[in-house]
Amino acid sequence: MRAVEGSFKTGAWCCALLAAAVVWADGSPATAGEGHRQLSAHEHGRGSLGVVIDGATLVLELEAPGADIVGFEHKARTKAQERAVAAAKAVLSSPAKVFDLPAAAACEANKIEVSVTHESAKADDHDHGGSKGKADKHGHKHDDDHAGAQHSAFIARYALTCRDTARLASIGFPYFKAFPGARSLEVTVVAPKGQSLFEATRGKPRVDLASLM
Numbered sequence: 570m571r572a573v574e575g576s577f578k579t580g581a582w583c584c585a586l587l588a589a590a591v592v593w594a595d596g597s598p599a600t601a602g603e604g605h606r607q608l609s610a611h612e613h614g615r616g617s618l619g620v621v622i623d624g625a626t627l628v629l630e631l632e633a634p635g636a637d638i639v640g641f642e643h644k645a646r647t648k649a650q651e652r653a654v655a656a657a658k659a660v661l662s663s664p665a666k667v668f669d670l671p672a673a674a675a676c677e678a679n680k681i682e683v684s685v686t687h688e689s690a691k692a693d694d695h696d697h698g699g700s701k702g703k704a705d706k707h708g709h710k711h712d713d714d715h716a717g718a719q720h721s722a723f724i725a726r727y728a729l730t731c732r733d734t735a736r737l738a739s740i741g742f743p744y745f746k747a748f749p750g751a752r753s754l755e756v757t758v759v760a761p762k763g764q765s766l767f768e769a770t771r772g773k774p775r776v777d778l779a780s781l782m
Contacts, residue, residue, distance in 0.1 A: 613637060614752035618769075622737060622760045622782075627676055627729040629668065631661070635685070635721035637750040642720045644687055658683045660747050661725040668727075669741030669775075675732035687721045734761075735782050742774040 616633030635642045638657045645651040660666050661683045670676050731737065737760075745751055756767040760781035767776045 614750065615755065616751060616753075617755045618757070620740070620756060620758045620760075622734050622758075625730050625732070625734060627670075627727075627731050627734060627737065629727045629729075631667065631723075631725040631727075631744075631754075633723050633748070633751060633754075635723060637752075638723045638748050640750055644719065644721070654685065657723065657748070658685070661723060664727055664729070665743070666747050667725070667742070667744045669743055670729075671736050671738055673736040674734060676729040676737075677731075678727055678729050680728035681726070683723070683725045685721055685723055687719050737782055738777070738779045740769075740776050740778065742769050742776075745769075745771045745774050 613634055613636045616631060616637060618632075619628075619630045621628045638661075639650070639653045641650065645654050662681055664678050664681070740756070742754065744754070752771050754769045756769055756776050758765050758767065758776070758778060758781060760778060762781045765781060769776050
């Protein structure tokens with residue numbers, strides 16, 4: 570898997586991400602809570618993943634639009650939607666259903682947190698590929714779920730301890746099989762030999778980290 574923007578130099582962003590990830594893994598309260606949070610503009614089908622490898626610690630933070638995970642953006646309104654959210658959170662709480670890590674690295678999860686955040690949607694906050702009043706190619710009605718309504722994101726954070734992080738040569742993503750609405754992930758990696766930005770897709774669901782380890 571190629572890096573979509575190549576390597577980039579260590580800077581304030583990298584240091585902040587590393588510090589926050591390691592502190593959280595050591596037991597600090599998570600900043601992502603159930604409820605409202607400032608969400609960045611998002612595109613349905615596209616999520617993001619931050620990966621930090623520091624010593625024996627592997628920390629991952631996944632953020633994906635609600636539409637990718639459960640097929641709708643608003644808060645659950647029916648019992649069926651509540652069950653869909655609960656089922657999705659159960660899947661996200663099982664790292665093996667989201668990530669495929671090399672067995673040789675011998676990684677074990679020691680902390681997992683999954684939450685759903687909501688905020689009021691603005692007209693220009695989404696890229697749906699359609700026009701108001703019509704369903705886009707993912708079947709989302711813009712005048713139902715998006716015009717002056719809400720959008721949501723599932724946030725999943727994982728802290729793992731690995732016996733040999735040097736063997737973390739790649740990460741695969743069964744995530745795409747678990748969530749049919751997901752099409753791609755922007756993967757930002759901070760590792761011992763540098764940082765890089767990758768893209769994992771449904772068609773190519775594996776990121777090669779060998780050059781960073």
